[in-house]
Amino acid sequence: AQKVTQTQTSISVVEKTTVTMDCVYETRDSSYFLFWYKQTASGEIVFLIRQDSYKKENATVGHYSLNFQKPKSSIGLIITATQIEDSAVYFCAMRPVNTGNYKYVFGAGTRLKVIA
Amino acid sequence: DPKIIQKPKYLVAVTGSEKILICEQYLGHNAMYWYRQSAKKPLEFMFSYSYQKLMDNQTASSRFQPQSSKKNHLDLQITALKPDDSATYFCASSQDWLGGQNTLYFGAGTRLSVL
Numbered sequence: 001a002q003k004v005t006q007t008q009t010s011i012s013v014v015e016k017t018t019v020t021m022d023c024v025y026e027t028r029d030s031s032y033f034l035f036w037y038k039q040t041a042s043g044e045i046v047f048l049i050r051q052d053s054y055k056k057e058n059a060t061v062g063h064y065s066l067n068f069q070k071p072k073s074s075i076g077l078i079i080t081a082t083q084i085e086d087s088a089v090y091f092c093a094m095r096p097v098n099t100g101n102y103k104y105v106f107g108a109g110t111r112l113k114v115i116a
Numbered sequence: 117d118p119k120i121i122q123k124p125k126y127l128v129a130v131t132g133s134e135k136i137l138i139c140e141q142y143l144g145h146n147a148m149y150w151y152r153q154s155a156k157k158p159l160e161f162m163f164s165y166s167y168q169k170l171m172d173n174q175t176a177s178s179r180f181q182p183q184s185s186k187k188n189h190l191d192l193q194i195t196a197l198k199p200d201d202s203a204t205y206f207c208a209s210s211q212d213w214l215g216g217q218n219t220l221y222f223g224a225g226t227r228l229s230v231l
Contacts, residue, residue, distance in 0.1 A: 037220075044222075044224055047222075052216070102213065104161060105161075109158065
């Protein structure tokens with residue numbers, strides 16, 4: 001069965017610093033997609049960044065980047081130069097490709113608090 | 117302007133009643149989904165549709181019935197409501213269901229409270 005685990009329940013960082021949020025996943029698929037989403041205080045869920053498992057280069061979008069370590073089944077989210085507005089809950093998600101199971105599986109989320 | 121519209125934003129219902137949650141997407145996507153988020157659980161997959169065809173159903177109860185009248189429209193009918201159904205229901209869409217254009221985009225959600 002597919003599973004996504006985010007062990008960090010909550011993180012606090014000082015504004016303008018860098019934060020890394022961890023995510024490990026379990027799958028028997030050789031190909032899959034990995035995603036990070038942000039849920040704001042209003043409840044809105046926003047797509048941030050994705051990594052296709054067959055790509056070796058880590059994805060980067062704005063001040064979000066990924067640390068993809070396929071042998072460890074790990075996809076960390078790195079936020080550089082954090083801002084107060086980055087305070088939110090961050091979800092990691094995985095979608096397998098070729099086992100006939102196409103459901104997205106989400107982690108429980110990591111709450112990030114950015115303080116001035 | 118929001119590209120995935122969910123109505124209503126808040127909904128209060130009494131136990132045993134029936135409600136319909138509305139979802140329309142204007143992203144031109146071919147696949148639509150319903151997810152549920154309750155207080156103590158991660159986002160939970162419910163249904164996926166592609167070109168108005170049900171592709172996957174992970175909801176054990178038949179009280180939850182998706183309805184797709186148009187490709188960009190996927191409503192969720194919930195009958196015989198129970199207090200345990202209280203949650204925020206998110207509609208989502210993706211360009212494709214099977215292919216690589218499968219990034220999910222979410223609506224703002226409908227927060228349902230069953231009394």
